[in-house]
Amino acid sequence: METSQFDERYIAGLRNREPEVESHFAAYFKTPVWLKARRQLRTPEEAEDAVQETLLRALRYFNSGKSLEFPERLPAFVLSVCHNVILERLRAKGRDRQAPENTRELVDHRANPELQVVTEQRKQLVWEIVDELPAKDRELLLALLEEMDTEDLCRRFGVKPAYLRVLLYRARQRFRTELEKREAKGRTSTQGAV
Numbered sequence: 001m002e003t004s005q006f007d008e009r010y011i012a013g014l015r016n017r018e019p020e021v022e023s024h025f026a027a028y029f030k031t032p033v034w035l036k037a038r039r040q041l042r043t044p045e046e047a048e049d050a051v052q053e054t055l056l057r058a059l060r061y062f063n064s065g066k067s068l069e070f071p072e073r074l075p076a077f078v079l080s081v082c083h084n085v086i087l088e089r090l091r092a093k094g095r096d097r098q099a100p101e102n103t104r105e106l107v108d109h110r111a112n113p114e115l116q117v118v119t120e121q122r123k124q125l126v127w128e129i130v131d132e133l134p135a136k137d138r139e140l141l142l143a144l145l146e147e148m149d150t151e152d153l154c155r156r157f158g159v160k161p162a163y164l165r166v167l168l169y170r171a172r173q174r175f176r177t178e179l180e181k182r183e184a185k186g187r188t189s190t191q192g193a194v
Contacts, residue, residue, distance in 0.1 A: 015063065026055055029058075029075070029078050030051060032127070032142065033054050035145050035146065035151070036079060039091065047105065049089075050085050054078065054080075056079050057081050058081050077105055079127065125182060129175060129178045129179055133178075134174075136157070137175070141157075141171055
């Protein structure tokens with residue numbers, strides 16, 4: 001099954017609980033969801049629980065007969081479900097710990113809302129580009145995010161370390177080229193709107 005083709009047929013497969021589509025869904029999203037969860041949760045076990053909860057919620061959403069207006073945005077949908085699961089877990093932990101009454105009030109040093117929107121849009125753009133890369137490039141880049149050992153990567157892709165560097169360079173270049181092309185297109189459309 002082509003992973004870059006999230007279309008209405010794929011969503012229908014999730015709604016109809018087709019085993020092949022559901023197993024592909026779980027295999028495809030497990031790593032990116034785990035990486036996102038692991039960055040924000042303390043232990044690998046908590047991250048794994050968040051992965052299971054995210055995949056379960058996303059599947060329940062489609063099993064209930066719902067769909068997406070833009071099926072190609074399935075990766076963004078799954079990562080937003082993951083984000084909500086992580087926030088719920090962090091809030092639940094926060095409820096257990098109460099600050100003493102004489103604690104000074106904390107100042108919110110987060111970036112302004114406009115910058116947060118831009119950051120979220122950029123994350124979505126990055127995932128869209130990764131999703132559209134050839135399967136081998138996508139696997140290489142995701143393996144890099146997992147911080148896989150060079151020997152494991154060489155075994156996984158059946159190459160020697162020197163050629164692995166070439167493959168990684170090419171995958172990064174394809175990603176960078178597509179990112180620059182889309183950013184340039186975005187700047188052009190923004191300037192034309194002004």
